[in-house]
Amino acid sequence: MLIHINPSTGVPIYCQIESQVKQAVAAGAFREGYALPSVRKLAAELRINPNTVARAYQELERSGVIRTVPGGGTFVADNVPGLLKSEKIRRLRPLVRQVAVEGTQLRLTSPEILGLVAEELEKLGGRR
């Protein structure tokens, strides 16, 4: 499993797990049907409280990224349900705003900031 967490940032650990799983799914590292480790196993592996892992899995299940088969494990969902475009944009906007603000404060130009975003997209695309 390629999840790592940093306990000393201001990001809740369950969010870190959630976003890394989403990222891995988006990048094609976790394909449909991929079996995620059990809550207990991932908690032991990361040395964190099982409740934290359970919460991350709940959030992921709620957003349709994974599905839990009672007594059978947790899997990457077959088809991550299509959100409405407007909802996708609504979710992404705050992150983009942050990139824009930070980038501007660091005195990067718009093309430089856009270039960075394009590079990151490229990296994801390369793995598909």
Add this chain to the structure above:
Amino acid sequence: MNGLAISSDGLTKDYRKVRAVDDLSLGVPEGSVYGFLGRNGAGKTTTIKMLLGLTRPGTGSAQVLGLDILKGHLAILERTAYVSETKILFESMTTEELVRFNRGFFSRWSDEAASKYAALLEIPPRQRFGKLSRGNRTKVCLLLALAQKADLLILDEPTAGLDPVAVDEVLRILIEDHVSRGHAVFFSSHHLAEVERVADWVGILDHGRLLLEARLEDVRSQFRRITASGNGLPSKASPPVLAWSQSEQFWKYIVTRDSEQFATALREQGAAVVEVSPLNLQEIFLELVRKEAPCTSGSVGATHAGVV
């Protein structure tokens, strides 16, 4: 038992003229890993001893696993495994002998677990306890505690003297074999990075008083340090301000929630808000207990209401 593995209400203990624990009200949820933090002499060990019935509180009350600490302390000792701060056992006994000696006291003792942990922690089986290094003594104490298969672990500095690999192994064992079964761990430690990783609740004790009790996820997502410059900014540690300090025209606040609203309010008073940033446990700990920290709310109730 209200979903709490440990709860206390106004627990107070004086040693002669020194107040070791002062009006302490704790709440350790079932299944949680609760990091109990404080400087040397803050009152952590005294608290732990009161919870286990090893010393009597002056005033106040507490329940451990739903049992009153005064009336039920034998039942508490039977269901709770304890690693003491001092880690003193019979010096002349070897690890194997200590295991044989201890197993008889606990009805749920597991020989299988004992040999598993002895192997995982690489404990020398035939050396006398008195001849072991500090780290290995700690490991033997942990082994004896873990093999009890207790409902609650109360560990007073359980990783003192351990090397990083051993610490990592101990954390893994605690999570895999204890917390995953829904049982709580209440432990004191000075290793804040390790607490930050494994704990989901923290309590910070200073001079016997609980300065903060909070869920670590709330600390991560809501606690913020706000730096602002201006004149005559608020200098009161009332919620959501946990602590504040001032140097020249710069004010620094630690808020437990609503950081954006607080920053907006500062701006409305003409302040320039320089930064709103998250803090790690080490920073919060230092802000709260450092001697020169001028003001802390010390208002546990307020922290409870706001954060917990």
